[in-house]
Amino acid sequence: MSVSRLFSTDIYSASLVDSRGFDDLNSDLADMAAMLANDDEAGVKWCNENGYDGYTSYSSLDDLTRRATCFRDLGRLVTKHAGDFASQLEMDTAGRRIVMDSMWVNVLRHGGRHPAHIHPHSVLSGTYYVSVPRGSASIRFEDPRLGLMMAAPPPIPNCRLDRQRFVNLEPKVGDLLLWESWLRHEVPVHKARTVRISVSFNFRLT
Numbered sequence: 026m027s028v029s030r031l032f033s034t035d036i037y038s039a040s041l042v043d044s045r046g047f048d049d050l051n052s053d054l055a056d057m058a059a060m061l062a063n064d065d066e067a068g069v070k071w072c073n074e075n076g077y078d079g080y081t082s083y084s085s086l087d088d089l090t091r092r093a094t095c096f097r098d099l100g101r102l103v104t105k106h107a108g109d110f111a112s113q114l115e116m117d118t119a120g121r122r123i124v125m126d127s128m129w130v131n132v133l134r135h136g137g138r139h140p141a142h143i144h145p146h147s148v149l150s151g152t153y154y155v156s157v158p159r160g161s162a163s164i165r166f167e168d169p170r171l172g173l174m175m176a177a178p179p180p181i182p183n184c185r186l187d188r189q190r191f192v193n194l195e196p197k198v199g200d201l202l203l204w205e206s207w208l209r210h211e212v213p214v215h216k217a218r219t220v221r222i223s224v225s226f227n228f229r230l231t
């Protein structure tokens with residue numbers, strides 16, 4: 026007998042801490058995030074109106090690669106990884122390039138969370154982790170077949186990772202995660218007293 030495994034869901038993970046100039050880059054990203062959280066009035070207004078506990082520039086400034094050198098440098102680094110990931114996925118890009126078309130920053134406060142969502146109209150999405158204090162929220166991915174399972178029994182406790190319905194990953198400072206944009210994910214409640222800072226991005230084909 027044999028059992029075949031079909032329809033895989035891949036999460037790409039890399040640490041950027043060994044990149045040249047990492048400490049300065051990460052420090053600049055943290056400074057810029059704090060500055061934007063203080064100065065971006067449109068973004069703060071959107072967060073207040075939409076119940077985001079902290080600050081995100083998602084609705085106001087999603088072109089950060091054009092606004093500061095540190096974001097531009099991060100974008101270049103991440104784009105290289107996105108190309109590698111697309112190759113590993115054996116994605117048929119039909120000769121087109123995979124390009125980052127948006128980048129925004131997230132500053133999550135104690136008690137804040139980000140409900141489950143996907144990133145429509147994108148090919149790849151991901152997050153880079155700038156500041157992850159002890160007790161930070163994880164990122165939680167959902168089995169994309171969940172809505173079809175109906176009477177399927179749940180897997181046994183502590184089953185293999187690729188059989189679990191939900192998987193929580195706990196990124197560290199300098200980690201980069203990438204996934205296909207249709208994969209639903211959420212950020213559970215952030216329990217640390219200090220903020221969790223991340224930078225997120227979407228890619229499309231051009």
Ligand SMILES: [Fe+2]
Pocket residue numbers: 142143144210225
């Ligand atoms: Fe997201």
